[in-house]
Structure formats: C-alpha cells, structure tokens
Amino acid sequence: MNFDPRLTNRSFSAVGTRPIRPDGIDKVTGRARYGADFNMAGQLVGRVLRSPHAHAVIRGIDTSKAEALPGVKAVITAADLPDLTGGDSALYDILDNCMARRKALYDGHAVAAVAAIDARTARQALKLISVDYEVLPHVTDVDEAFRHGAPLIDDAIFTEGLVEKPVKPSNVVKRTQFGHGDVHKGFGEADFIVERSFRTEQTHQGYIEPHACVASVSADGMAELWVCTQGPFVYRQHCAQLLGMEASKLRVTSSEIGGGFGGKTHVWAEPVALALSRKAGRPVKLVMTRDEVFRASGPTSATSIDVRIGARKDGTITAAEATLRYSCGPYAGGWAEVGAMTAFACYRLDNVRTVGFEVLVNRPKTAAYRAPSAPMAAFAVESSIDELAGKVGMDAVDFRIKNAAQEGTRASYGPVYGPIGIGPTLEAVKNHPHMQAPLKKNQGRGMACGFWFNFGGQTCVDLNIGMDGSVSLAVGTVDVGGSRASLSLVAAEELGIDYGQVKAIVADTSSLGYNDMTDGSRGTFSSSMATISAARNAILILRERAAQMWDIPADDVVWEKGHALARGEKYGNLSPLSLKEIAAQSGTTGGPIAGHSELVADGAGVSFATHICDIEVDPETGATRVLRYTVVQDAGKAVHPTYVEGQYQGGAAQGIGWALNEEYIYGKDGRLQNAGFLDYRIPVCSDLPMIDTQILEIPNPNHPYGVRGVGETSIVPPLAAIANAVSNAVGVRMTHIPMSPPRILAALEAGAGKHDA
Amino acid sequence: MVAVTLWGSLAAVAGGKDKLDIEAKDIRELFRKLAEQYPAIEPFIDRGIAVAIDGTIYRDTWSKKLPEGAEIFLLPRLAGG
Amino acid sequence: MAGIAVSTTINGDAVEYLCQPDETLLDVLRDRLGLTGAKEGCGTGDCGACSVIVDDRLVCSCLVLGAEAEGRRVETIEGMAHGDTLHPLQQKFLEHAALQCGICTPGFLIAAKDLLAKNPDPTEEEIRFGLAGNLCRCTGYDKIVRAVQDAASVMRG
Numbered sequence: 004m005n006f007d008p009r010l011t012n013r014s015f016s017a018v019g020t021r022p023i024r025p026d027g028i029d030k031v032t033g034r035a036r037y038g039a040d041f042n043m044a045g046q047l048v049g050r051v052l053r054s055p056h057a058h059a060v061i062r063g064i065d066t067s068k069a070e071a072l073p074g075v076k077a078v079i080t081a082a083d084l085p086d087l088t089g090g091d092s093a094l095y096d097i098l099d100n101c102m103a104r105r106k107a108l109y110d111g112h113a114v115a116a117v118a119a120i121d122a123r124t125a126r127q128a129l130k131l132i133s134v135d136y137e138v139l140p141h142v143t144d145v146d147e148a149f150r151h152g153a154p155l156i157d158d159a160i161f162t163e164g165l166v167e168k169p170v171k172p173s174n175v176v177k178r179t180q181f182g183h184g185d186v187h188k189g190f191g192e193a194d195f196i197v198e199r200s201f202r203t204e205q206t207h208q209g210y211i212e213p214h215a216c217v218a219s220v221s222a223d224g225m226a227e228l229w230v231c232t233q234g235p236f237v238y239r240q241h242c243a244q245l246l247g248m249e250a251s252k253l254r255v256t257s258s259e260i261g262g263g264f265g266g267k268t269h270v271w272a273e274p275v276a277l278a279l280s281r282k283a284g285r286p287v288k289l290v291m292t293r294d295e296v297f298r299a300s301g302p303t304s305a306t307s308i309d310v311r312i313g314a315r316k317d318g319t320i321t322a323a324e325a326t327l328r329y330s331c332g333p334y335a336g337g338w339a340e341v342g343a344m345t346a347f348a349c350y351r352l353d354n355v356r357t358v359g360f361e362v363l364v365n366r367p368k369t370a371a372y373r374a375p376s377a378p379m380a381a382f383a384v385e386s387s388i389d390e391l392a393g394k395v396g397m398d399a400v401d402f403r404i405k406n407a408a409q410e411g412t413r414a415s416y417g418p419v420y421g422p423i424g425i426g427p428t429l430e431a432v433k434n435h436p437h438m439q440a441p442l443k444k445n446q447g448r449g450m451a452c453g454f455w456f457n458f459g460g461q462t463c464v465d466l467n468i469g470m471d472g473s474v475s476l477a478v479g480t481v482d483v484g485g486s487r488a489s490l491s492l493v494a495a496e497e498l499g500i501d502y503g504q505v506k507a508i509v510a511d512t513s514s515l516g517y518n519d520m521t522d523g524s525r526g527t528f529s530s531s532m533a534t535i536s537a538a539r540n541a542i543l544i545l546r547e548r549a550a551q552m553w554d555i556p557a558d559d560v561v562w563e564k565g566h567a568l569a570r571g572e573k574y575g576n577l578s579p580l581s582l583k584e585i586a587a588q589s590g591t592t593g594g595p596i597a598g599h600s601e602l603v604a605d606g607a608g609v610s611f612a613t614h615i616c617d618i619e620v621d622p623e624t625g626a627t628r629v630l631r632y633t634v635v636q637d638a639g640k641a642v643h644p645t646y647v648e649g650q651y652q653g654g655a656a657q658g659i660g661w662a663l664n665e666e667y668i669y670g671k672d673g674r675l676q677n678a679g680f681l682d683y684r685i686p687v688c689s690d691l692p693m694i695d696t697q698i699l700e701i702p703n704p705n706h707p708y709g710v711r712g713v714g715e716t717s718i719v720p721p722l723a724a725i726a727n728a729v730s731n732a733v734g735v736r737m738t739h740i741p742m743s744p745p746r747i748l749a750a751l752e753a754g755a756g757k758h759d760a
Numbered sequence: 761m762v763a764v765t766l767w768g769s770l771a772a773v774a775g776g777k778d779k780l781d782i783e784a785k786d787i788r789e790l791f792r793k794l795a796e797q798y799p800a801i802e803p804f805i806d807r808g809i810a811v812a813i814d815g816t817i818y819r820d821t822w823s824k825k826l827p828e829g830a831e832i833f834l835l836p837r838l839a840g841g
Numbered sequence: 842m843a844g845i846a847v848s849t850t851i852n853g854d855a856v857e858y859l860c861q862p863d864e865t866l867l868d869v870l871r872d873r874l875g876l877t878g879a880k881e882g883c884g885t886g887d888c889g890a891c892s893v894i895v896d897d898r899l900v901c902s903c904l905v906l907g908a909e910a911e912g913r914r915v916e917t918i919e920g921m922a923h924g925d926t927l928h929p930l931q932q933k934f935l936e937h938a939a940l941q942c943g944i945c946t947p948g949f950l951i952a953a954k955d956l957l958a959k960n961p962d963p964t965e966e967e968i969r970f971g972l973a974g975n976l977c978r979c980t981g982y983d984k985i986v987r988a989v990q991d992a993a994s995v996m997r998g
Contacts, residue, residue, distance in 0.1 A: 021938075023935045023936065024935070024938070026943075027935045027940070028927070028935070030940055030943030030946050031927065031931040031934050031935060031940070031943075031946055031947075031950060032878070032918065032919070032921070032922055032927075032931065033876075033877070033878020033879070033917070033918035033919050033947045034878070035943055036877070037880065037944060039871075039877075039880070039881065040871075040877040093807075123861070123863075163769075164769045164772060166772075177769070178769075179767075179768065179769045179836075180767075180768030180769060181767055181768055182768070208841075208978075209978050210942075210944075210978055211880075211882040211888055211890055211942075211944045211945050211976055211977070211978055212880070212882065212942070212944045213881070213882070259942070259943065259944075260942060261880070261882075261942050261943070261944025261945075262942045262944060262978050262979060263942075264841055264978070265840065265841020266841075268839070268841065290881075292884060293882065293883040293884055293885065293888075337836060337838070340769075340836055341836075341838055344835070344836075344838075370841075371839060371840060371841030372841050373840075373841045374840065374841060375839075375840065375841045414815075416767070416835065417765060417767055417812065417833040417835060418812035418814075418815045418817070418831065418833040418835070419814065419815050419831055420815050421814065421815040421816060455840075456817065456838055456840070457840075458819065458838070458839070458840055459819065459820075460819065460820065461820060483941070483942060484941035484942065484979060485938065485941060522839060522840040522841055523838075523839060523840025523841075524840060525840070603819075603820045603821050605816075605817070605818045605819065605820065605821045605824070606816045606817075606818070607817075608816065609817075645937075645938040645984075646938060646941075648938075648984075649938055649941050649979070649980060649984065652980060652981035652983050652984070653941060653978075653979045653980055653981050655981055656978075656980070656981030656982070657978065679883060679885055679887060680882075680883050680885070680887035680888050680976060681885065681887045685976060685978065686981075686982075687972075687973040687974075687975075687976060687982075688968075688969045688970075688972040688973050688975070688977075688982045688985070688986065689966075689969040689970045689972075689973040691969075691981060691982055691983075693983050693986070693987075694981050694983045705816060715840055715841060
C-alpha cells in the first residue's frame with residue numbers, strides 16, 4: 004500500500020457535520036429491503052428441523068415421508084453437505100453447526116431441512132421427518148462443565164495449554180495465559196486485597212431482524228445469495244467452500260441489515276439454503292423464526308470469573324490476577340482468551356496474571372457480541388476495583404486515575420501503549436455534572452471503565468465520478484448504523500465538494516475486491532481510510548485532466564477546495580476548474596474518472612470509555628430503575644457526531660439490558676426456556692432515561708483524520724457501572740449478572756459481603 | 761535483530777521461552793523464522809497471530825517492516841463483533 | 842385449501858385478496874400484497890416491528906388474521922408520507938438520527954403516529970410508555986423520543 008495513513012488533517016469542512024443519511028428516506032418509508040424483503044421468481048420456502056435434545060447421537064434420519072409429500076421439492080441432511088473443509092477445524096465447526104453430522108449438540112441444533120412450495124407444506128414436511136436420537140447426558144452450566152466428571156461433549160478434546168499434557172478428554176478446550184511480573188510478590192506488598200468470584204449469564208445480541216436469505220443455485224453452478232450479513236465476502240467464502248463452489252461463482256448481495264452486533268459475522272443457515280436450492284433446482288427463501296434465532300444463533304458466553312487485586316495504603320495497585328471461565332457452546336472458540344486479554348487492560352500494573360479457560364457446553368455456538376468477552380471481564384474487574392478503592396479509602400474515580408494506563412504503560416496483555424484515551428475519559432467523568440447530582444434514598448451511583456481493541460482489515464473502495472459531477476462511492480463494509488453518511492462526508496471532505504454530491508452504496512461481492520466484515524469497530528475506520536486513498540487517486544486524475552484541458556504540465560496543477568488550480572504566475576488568466584467542469588469533459592480527456600483503493604487498514608488503535616450510572620432499587624421487590632446514564636468515550640475524530648452518539652447510546656442500552664434483565668434460562672432438560680422477546684426481556688423505551696454522551700477526540704495518529712473505531716467499546720463498561728451503582732444503592736456487593744429482581748432480593752436477604760460505604 | 765515477546769500460550773510451544781531474539785526485517789520473515797525454529801508454532805500462525813509493533817496491532821500487514829529496536833509482541837489474532 | 846376472499850382498504854385504497862384462514866395480516870401484507878414495510882421480528886406480538894393501524898387502533902399485524910381485515914381500514918408505513926412529502930414524524934426521525942439499522946423504524950413510526958393522534962402533547966414519560974410495545978436494539982431510544990417530541994411540537998403548529 005503506497006498510501007500514507009498517518010494523521011494529517013486537523014481542520015475539516017464536511018467531516019464533523021451532521022447531514023441526513025442517504026439511505027434514510029427508504030428506511031422511514033418502509034421501502035428499504037432487508038433480508039426477508041426480497042423474493043425471486045419461483046422461490047420455495049425453506050424450513051429447518053431442529054433437535055429438541057441438548058445432547059444426543061443421531062442414529063439415523065428417515066426423510067422418505069417428507070420427500071413424498073406433494074409440494075416438497077428437496078429435503079436435505081448432513082449427507083447433502085459433504086465435508087469439504089480440508090482439515091480447517093473452524094470451518095468444520097461452522098459446517099457441523101449449520102447441519103449436525105453425528106450428534107445434536109444443543110436444543111435447536113439443525114438436523115435436516117426442507118424446501119417446499121409454501122410455508123404450510125414446509126412445516127408439514129418437517130413433521131414427517133423422523134430422527135432416531137440416542138439421548139445423552141448434557142451439561143449447560145459453565146462451572147459444571149468445567150468440573151471433572153461432567154458429561155463429555157467431545158471426547159476428542161484434550162485441554163491445550165496445560166503444563167502437563169492431559170490423558171483424559173475434557174470439556175475444557177484450552178488454557179491461555181497473559182501477564183507479566185510476579186503476582187505473588189505483588190500481593191505480598193499489598194496492604195489491602197479484594198478477592199471475589201463473579202458470574203454472568205448468557206445473553207443474545209438481540210437484533211430485531213431474524214437471519215434471512217434467498218439462495219439461488221443454477222444448473223451451471225452459478226449461485227446468488229441475498230442475505231442480511233455483516234460480511235458478504237466472509238459469507239461468500241464460507242458458503243463457497245462448504246458447497247464446493249468457486250467463490251467467484253457465488254455472488255453475495257447484502258441486504259440492509261436489521262442489526263448484527265457480531266451475530267451476523269458467520270453463516271448459520273445460508274449454506275443450508277444454498278444446498279436446498281441446489282437440490283431443488285429453484286431459489287429457496289429461508290428465514291429464521293425468532294425462536295430459532297435464540298435457540299440456534301450466536302449468543303455470547305456465560306462466564307465464571309475469579310478476581311484478586313491488591314493495593315498499598317497509598318492506592319497503588321501492586322498485583323492483579325484473574326481466572327476466567329467462558330462457555331463457547333459445543334465448539335472450540337477463543338472467547339476466554341480475549342477476556343483474559345482485556346480484563347486489566349485499563350490499568351498500569353507491574354504484576355498481573357490472567358488465565359482463561361474455554362469451556363464446552365450444550366448450548367448454541369457462541370458468537371461475537373459487540374466487544375466480545377470484554378464486558379464480562381470488565382464487570383468482574385471493575386467491581387473489584389470499586390471495592391478495593393473503598394477499602395483503601397479513595398474515591399472510585401480517583402483510584403482509577405491513579406492506576407490508569409498511559410502512553411508507555413505495558414498493557415496487561417503485553418504490548419506497550421501508544422497515546423491512549425483512558426486518562427482523559429476518567430478526567431472528563433470526574434468533572435462531569437452527573438457526578439455532582441444529588442442522590443436520594445435507595446439510589447446508588449456507579450462508574451466503570453472499559454477497553455476494547457479496534458481492527459482494520461482488508462478494505463476496497465471504488466470512487467467513480469459521473470459526467471454530471473456526482474460521485475458514486477462503492478464500499479464493501481456493510482452499513483449497520485449510518486456509515487454511508489460518514490463515508491460520503493469523508494469523500495466530500497477529501498475532494499472538497501458538497502456532501503450532497505456524493506452517493507454511497509454497499510457493493511456486492513462481484514463488484515468489489517475482498518472486504519473484511521463490519522466488525523471490530525472497523526466499518527467507518529477502515530472504509531474511510533480506503534475512501535481517502537481512493538479520493539486522492541481520483542484527484543491525481545482530475546489534475547491530469549485539468550492539465551489537458553488547459554494544455555499545461557500536470558505538475559503545475561493543484562487541487563484545492565474542489566477545484567483544479569493552475570499554480571504559477573504565468574497561468575494568471577486561467578480560472579479554476581471545478582470537479583463538475585472537469586467531469587463534464589471526461590469523455591474527451593481520457594474517459595471516465597475514478598479512484599480505487601485496495602488496502603489493509605491497520606493501526607486502528609485501542610479504545611477506552613468510562614460510564615456513569617445512577618440506579619434506584621426498590622428494596623421490597625428488587626426492581627431497579629435507571630435514573631441517569633452518561634457515556635464518555637474517545638472517538639479520535641467523530642466523522643458524523645450524531646452517529647457516534649448513536650453507537651455510544653446503543654452499546655450502553657445493550658449493556659443495561661445485560662446487567663439488569665437478560666439471560667438465557669435452561670431447564671434441567673437442557674432446553675432453552677425463554678426463546679422469545681417476552682421472556683428474554685431486552686430494554687424497552689420506558690426502561691431507560693435519556694443517555695448522555697460526551698465524545699472526546701484524541702486523534703488516532705494512524706489515520707489521516709485521526710478516526711478511531713467507536714462501535715463496540717460502549718458495551719464494555721455498563722455491566723460494571725450498573726453493578727457498582729446497585730451495590731452502592733443496596734449496600735451489598737453484587738456478583739451475579741443479570742441483577743434481576745430475584746437476585747437483588749436474594750442479595751439483600753443474604754446481606755453477604757457487605758462492603759464499606 | 762528484533763526482540764520478540766510471545767504471549768503465554770505461544771511461549772509454551774517455543775520451548776517455554778517468552779522472549780526471543782530473531783533476525784527479521786518484516787512480519788512475513790518473522791513468521792517464517794519462528795516456524796523454522798519452532799515447528800509447533802505453525803498451527804498458531806495458520807490460525808492467526810497479530811503483531812504489536814510499539815503498541816500498534818497489525819493483523820494482516822505481513823510486509824510491515826520491523827524497525828530496529830522496536831518492541832514486538834505476538835498476540836492471538838482477534839476479531840470483533 | 843380454498844382461500845377466504847377479503848375486501849378491505851389499505852392506506853386509502855380498496856384492496857381485495859385471497860388468504861388462508863391461519864394466515865396473519867402481516868403475512869398477507871408482506872407476501873401477497875408486496876407491502877414489506879411491516880417486519881416480522883418475532884411473530885408473537887412482542888417486538889412491534891409489524892405495527893399497523895386497523896380502524897384507528899394500533900395493532901401487531903402478526904396477531905391479526907388476514908381475514909379479520911374484512912371491511913376495515915388498514916394503515917401501514919407505506920401510506921404515511923403524502924406523495925413526496927414526508928410525515929413530520931418521518932422527517933424528524935431522519936433529522937434526529939432516530940434510526941441506525943432501521944428495521945424497527947416503520948413500527949415505531951406507526952406507533953408514534955397513533956400515540957400523537959390520541960395525545961398530541963405527551964410528556965417524555967407518556968412517550969416512553971406509549972412506545973414501550975416497540976423494541977429497538979440499536980439506539981437506546983434516546984433519539985427516538987427526541988424525534989417524537991420534536992414532531993409533536995411541529996404537528997401542534
């Protein structure tokens with residue numbers, strides 16, 4: 004990449020403004036097309052048969068009666084999806100999750116699928132498929148699965164990362180470790196030590212749009228997939244590999260997406276839809292019901308975390324350690340590892356050690372949920388930090404300021420930090436009016452910090468300038484929250500034209516080179532970098548064209564405020580040429596004018612946030628009310644400040660739901676009991692107050708405009724901020740998320756671990 | 761010559777050493793030399809290793825030069841949500 | 842199976858269709874009439890993404906049978922704007938960025954329209970409780986409430 008990504012711009016005309024998004028009108032009029040809003044001629048309805056058992060061997064599947072039902076055009080099982088993964092175990096797990104091959108590993112695991120002429124026939128066909136299950140003992144709890152003697156989910160798993168190689172299989176996939184220094188020595192130097200265990204229950208990303216796609220495989224092996232996804236190129240790769248197609252033969256178009264938050268970053272039912280379409284010879288529309296979304300698509304991990312932190316009288320933390328057990332569903336993942344990396348990332352520590360354990364359970368395959376694994380670790384650590392501050396006798400914010408990581412600190416996960424924003428967010432919180440607002444009886448205030456990585460990744464952008472001067476910007480990162488507006492602002496800024504002249508679209512996989520998915524807070528960060536690069540390439544051409552039109556050397560032409568200028572006194576009589584004017588002549592100066600960029604956007608940096616929350620607890624019922632909430636987070640440079648605020652508020656709201664209400668509830672039979680929005684209760688409008696936001700802008704030195712990723716970090720502090728608030732309100736340390744009314748009442752009654760006010 | 765620190769689990773397959781001195785001019789050469797010296801590291805490289813150079817994390821830029829005297833840290837290649 | 846013939850009015854237009862007895866109004870709107878603005882988020886009346894107004898009553902169209910629309914007046918998101926003039930609620934949702942992914946937006950607009958028709962000057966609390974039947978996972982509701990407050994003020998003149 005010959006593009007220099009370093010920070011250069013510090014003053015802006017378009018970036019930082021708040022225009023209306025280009026896809027807005029379609030979304031407020033119902034015209035925007037999401038995954039389930041698309042239809043193809045002759046399409047069939049696809050439905051999936053799912054295991055009612057948490058753990059069972061599939062001895063056989065008889066699909067003959069279903070196949071014989073009039074109107075049924077295809078029935079498939081794992082037999083129709085041969086293993087083409089070539090030894091890639093991660094891809095094999097995705098394949099097995101899409102359609103069980105040997106065992107049903109969770110309540111809701113797909114075992115067969117049908118494509119029929121209408122929904123009623125498809126439903127009837129499912130009832131006619133008979134599956135011979137041999138039910139096995141199951142385990143759904145992360146701590147139970149961790150213990151010796153728990154039912155084994157995969158007898159080929161021997162724990163990786165142990166000093167002594169294990170001889171017996173286990174549900175613990177691997178042990179990972181991070182840290183530096185000598186924690187034993189560090190604890191020896193502490194005057195105060197806090198040691199606690201915490202648990203967080205499993206939650207779902209809760210996107211309102213269920214997974215939906217229309218798949219069409221033609222007899223010549225060409226295929227099309229319309230799907231709601233955060234990563235059309237990733238979906239193309241997975242589907243092509245699993246179906247034995249060349250990626251170039253599969254064209255994936257992403258619909259508008261109705262929420263993803265990490266849950267739409269890998270395939271769940273799309274290979275099944277393609278396989279049905281291939282077998283039936285017709286397009287197949289496959290939409291998950293809400294029940295299926297909960298039972299069979301990506302929840303986050305349930306966790307069990309032990310934390311120990313020690314500090315001297317003067318408030319300096321001398322040692323910190325954590326053991327983190329994360330559930331990954333029935334397939335290996337890297338969730339505990341990430342939790343172990345982020346747990347103490349906010350702090351400057353000489354002695355720190357974190358150990359993560361990845362634990363298999365008979366629950367759906369864990370998927371990423373907005374800053375995956377970080378919120379739970381932050382809950383455990385920030386709760387303990389609060390308690391330790393209390394023991395030392397310091398204010399919660401001051402204690403954190405004293406121990407906060409800075410430029411030059413060795414992160415608890417290894418590398419040394421460059422310029423980072425945690426100090427500024429803490430200072431901003433310390434001085435925020437929210438901290439001074441009075442509290443009444445049964446009300447408590449809590450604050451907490453959060454950390455998350457931001458990623459870059461492979462990114463392509465095409466910028467085409469029409470003869471009428473309008474600029475068409477084709478990007479490959481799916482727009483989850485307004486990035487088309489932000490990227491249009493960036494293009495307008497770089498070219499020096501009006502926002503209204505730029506039209507951004509999300510291209511399909513046949514129209515652009517490979518793009519990594521919209522995750523890791525990378526959508527605006529990386530696509531803006533590629534947009535700037537593409538715009539600069541287009542400007543080179545615009546200057547050459549102007550030079551042609553003037554018949555002067557291109558080196559004498561500069562680009563300023565959307566115009567070509569001839570630089571030099573001898574050109575005094577040449578008036579500037581606007582982009583429009585140059586574009587109008589493009590047909591005779593060399594053809595269409597465009598700028599392209601294919602790059603790897605790296606160096607996104609890390610992101611910090613601090614939240615403040617006021618909660619009121621009803622001591623008779625344990626019910627809670629969120630009174631006030633403030634998010635302070637560093638955005639580097641807010642391209643479209645309203646959308647940055649939106650990300651802060653959205654992450655906070657998800658964190659509030661997670662902290663107070665949301666959890667997967669399993670029965671003794673291993674079946675999910677609350678697979679719907681009635682009993683899996685996400686926050687509604689009346690649960691929340693206005694969510695105040697403060698955007699700090701500490702420019703990222705590795706982006707031309709200083710942009711940092713913003714999408715994920717705001718879900719990291721809420722669990723802890725709210726737990727600290729509730730703990731302060733009730734005078735009891737809360738250690739189990741969600742803090743639903745029964746748990747708060749139980750804690751009040753037990754009066755366990757009263758902490759110093 | 762660069763000093764490379766490996767995270768705990770990676771150190772375990774590099775003969776228990778968490779600090780190595782490697783002669784490498786860029787990330788690609790670093791991975792190649794590591795795999796040569798410690799074949800057990802190869803599956804980790806395939807699964808994905810991120811490289812932090814003076815605190816900035818690089819996931820895919822294998823041509824990134826390793827400046828003399830820079831702090832190089834190897835981490836699991838993460839993804840977000 | 843023989844369908845039930847239904848005659849109804851949708852967004853002011855006379856509409857006729859055949860539907861199965863167990864088909865919901867949501868299914869009819871989306872699959873038979875091509876009106877995909879109403880969304881299925883849950884199918885059980887818990888998320889409000891399928892909100893429509895039937896005879897001036899806010900309902901979840903996933904809980905109404907297609908056959909029940911007989912002789913009634915149905916209003917969907919597609920009828921909210923007048924030609925190319927957006928309804929003030931639609932305009933304010935855009936101005937306040939009261940949508941991120943937008944999947945819940947049609948449902949919210951219909952619910953907000955119904956709320957303001959019955960209570961043109963609601964307090965913040967009345968707005969929050971009035972819209973509590975619509976789930977949004979992206980915004981945290983802050984900008985939605987502000988958009989409704991602003992639209993209400995415009996509509997009061």
